[in-house]
Amino acid sequence: DIQMTQSPSSLSASVGDRVTITCRASQSISNYLNWYQQRPGKAPKLLIYAASSVHRGVPSRFSGSGSGTDFTLTISSLQPEDFATYYCQQSYISPTFTFGPGTKVDFK
């Protein structure tokens, strides 16, 4: 099984901050990595697919990078609506997939 880890598990930040979240796979997954945002009480929303492609309608402050085992989600300037939990998802062996444990971004 491919295991996913995320760091940090939580972080505190302020509006305007640059935020970086890391996701690591237990083996190489090429670029089969997607990112989601989940606000409290809501379903997750797709942000980034194939490691670096921004989903339609997602603000340009969100970006993704990486390949192999190490991936990064960056929010260039944190906005109030960005305080949420972020999950990575690997899908190397389609159509199965697993999620990372999540990173919670809250107010400093």
Add this chain to the structure above:
Amino acid sequence: QLQLQESGPGLVKPSETLSLTCTVSGGSISSSNYYWGWIRQPPGKGLEWIGSIDYSGSSHYNPSLKSRVTISVDTSKNQFSLKLSSVTAADTAVYYCARHFDAYNWIDPWGQGTLVTVSS
């Protein structure tokens, strides 16, 4: 705009079978290149993929749940369904239905989710 909506009992007794249905609107479940899946989230915890099915009925399951899970599709009703047998309190979660693409399996859209509690 494609929308998915979960329906089913919000309370299930231990050892019984959890049954949920996802109704797809605004598009056809018979579209190729897509899978239709179930994902759950225990209260305060992370996301767990349960399993997925395509329009032809080809299904795939999380190995940790495979012995208890059945997912089926009804193209005439534009619905797909989940059955999880022998439930325990550990199966208490918000259950989401969703569509994912067969290439990178990115998931969009998701249903709003339905809380299922396992309790006597």
